[in-house]
Amino acid sequence: MENHTVVPRHRRIILFPLPYQGHVNPMLQLANLLYSKGFSITILHTNFNKPKTSNYPHFTFKFILDNDPHDERYSKLPLQGMGSFARVLLFNECGADELRHQLELELSEKDVSCLVTDAYWYFTQSVADSLSLPRLVLRTTSLFCFPVFGSISLFHDLGYFNLSDNANMEEQVVKFPVLKVKDIIKTGFKLQTNSILSNMVKHSEASSGIIWNSFKELEEPGLETILRDIPVPSFLIPFPKHFTSASSSLLEQDRTFFPWLDKQAPNSVVYVSFGSVSQVDERQFLEIVxxxxNSEQTFLWVIRPGFVEGSTWLESFPDGFPGERGRIVNWAPQQEVLAHEAIGAFWTHGGWNSTFESVCEGVAMICSPFYGDQPLNARYMSDVWKMGVYLENGWERGEIANAIRKVMVNEDGKEIKERARNLKQKLNVSLMEGGYSYESLESLIAYINSF
Structure with missing residues (x-):
């Protein structure tokens, strides 16, 4: 094992990720980045969805909140699907005392520079304030989503979530003309969700700064809005261009397909993955199949256990599928797949990590969003960045096949792929010395050192 003690360490940073794959990945990428800049790293984490600590021997890990196996508040909560998000609500309601105790221990033993938490751990702001400890927030969605999330109560007042007339679904959203009303409805944000979102926004704005997994050239209008409306510094850092998320995967990754992928022609394979939480029913699954x-394209499809409701894995496949043109795996090292020259398109649920990783690798997308920020990302991908196709009408085999062929083989696909490559090139320039992404990272390090 490499001896990390020979490297002189600056002060310690404590990081606290939300225990879901899409939140753990960017937080541990950020931790690696801060470590590379000389900081010591402590990761606070729950037993629920705990990270693979053995992959990070250079970090210190501390259990927090649900480390008592007899605590029925946690043991009775769902472990799968969006129902497990109830755990986050409970942590926010009852976690302050335990977090304060843990931070007091850290502060008494080490020179701690700051606390970095997921934005959804909004209860941590009052704890950090009580200890005079600067708290930075990591936002794991795009910049353009932030003001949308802060407007959910407005959308409720406008009646968006109670519409019964399909004719209104295509209308532009008040304050956000890029979006359609149906995009807002598809987020699934109910009134009870609004308290989570409003607290997240309020306590992010009360923090010492916000770190975003993005870059200026992708989200310039969103950045202008954030800089105008939020009183704390913002730092835009494209994590996938600095560190892979492979080591932070909560699921075991299959690499056995790479020899097959290596044999495929450049830009000939559709990579299909719908994230770590989303589910479809058997009818929807068969439409995908x-x-x-029907697209007649070669594909690599990630189907994690539990993706099909009521199915353990592959019982629903028709005879002969996937055949010679397809490969099925449980989970894959996504950034490595997207960077492979054989990949021609990414059919995705449109979560921000997946969307942004595709942008970073210059891969065109097909989006089938489920909820949350996903329909918003899909709208921007298709209508603003114009680097893919948004399947807006659910799961229908004909539309699916047409969308895949549009991106992979039709004339439109050449322009879509060219725009995707251009965005990747803009990011590469931004990362060079003097570029916005380069300077944003340098500013973040200097800012932390000023605490």
């Missing part, structure tokens, strides 16, 4: 078959 037939859409892939």
């Amino acid at each position: 037939h859409g892939l078959v």
Whole structure:
């Protein structure tokens, strides 16, 4: 094992990720980045969805909040799907005392520079304030989503979530004309969700600064809004260009398909993955299957256990599928797949990590969003950045096949892919010395050192 003690360490930073794959990945990428800049790193984490600590021997890990196996408040909560998000609500309600105790121990033993938490751990702001400890926030969605999330109560007042007339679904959203009303409805944000979102926004604005997994050239209008409306510094850092997220995967990764992928022609394979939480029913699953078959394109499809409701894995496949043109895996090192020259398109649920990783690798997208920020990302991907196709009408095999062929083989696909490559090139320039992304990282390090 490499001896990390020979490297002189600056002060310690404590990081506290939300225990979901899409939140753990960027937080541990940020931790690696800060470590590379000379800081010592402590990761606070729950037993629920705990990270693989053995992959990070250079970090100190501390259990917090649900480390008592007899605490029925946690043991009775769902472990799978969005129902497990109830755990976050409970942590926010009852975690302050335990976090304060843990931070007091850290502060008494070490020279701690600051606390970095996921924005959804909004209860941590009052704890940090009580200890005079600067708290930085990591936002794991895009910049343009932030003001949308802060406007959910407005959308409720406008009646968006109670519409029964399909004719209104295509209308532009008040304050956000890029979006359609149906995009807002598809987020699934109910009134009870609004308290989580409003607290997240309020306590992010009360923090010492916000770190975003993005870059200026992708989200310039969103950045202008953030800089105008939020009183704390913002730092835009494209984590996938600094560190892979492979080591932070909560699921075991299959690498056995790479020899097959290596044999495929450049830009000939559709990579299909719908994230770590989303689910479809058997009818939707079969529409996906037939859409892939009818597209006549080669594909690599990630189907994690539990993706099909009521199914452990592959019982629903028709005979002969996937055949010679397809490969099925449980989970894959996504950044490595997207960077592979054989990949021609990414069919995704549109979570921000997946969307942004695709942008970073210059891969065109097909989006089938489920909820949350995903329909907003899909709208920007298709209508603003114009680097993919948004499947807006759910799961229908004909539309699926047409979308795949549009990106992979039709004339439109050449322009879509060219725009995707151009965004990647803009990011590469931004990362060079003097570029916005380069300077943003340098500013973040100097800012932390000023505490």
